Amino acid sequence: MYPPAAGSQEKHPSALHVQAPARGPWSTGLCDCCDDPGNCCLTCWCPCVTFGRIAEITDRGGTSCGASGALYSLIALLTGCGWIYSCLYRTKLRRQYSLLESPCSDCLVHFCCESCSLCQEYRELKNRGFDMVLGWHGSVERQAAGVTAPPAPQGGMMR
Known part of the structure; x- marks a missing residue:
């Protein structure tokens, strides 16, 4: 195959770049x-419940809150390293919603501060x-019925 003629718009396949979502x-x-x-208190005393709820939503109802928790x-009881399992879900959640890996890698965030990351x-x-209490199926049914989540509260005192 001959190289493209001068002025040709044809590009070599390796020169094409696919841009990742922002x-x-x-x-x-x-x-x-x-x-x-x-949620802060629940996570400090029973992180398995918070994790279970996160996993059910992240898996889109594929696993139940109870089974994941x-x-x-x-x-966590057998190895003392529940953070290893939960950091996988942080990565999955980040990819689903195109979130930045910050302030550091997912595993490091979970290792250093499991409660804060959850x-x-x-x-x-x-x-x-x-x-989060209704889970994936309850949230989907609620949205299908036209019930939307209440607006997020604004910070500070207002008059």
């Missing part, structure tokens, strides 16, 4: 746990309109 920031910061004190608990993921899904 990565956006998380809706809340890693240490914004005080924004949802109820039980597996997380089993891994709370951030929970808030992210909640801010995207999911009712």
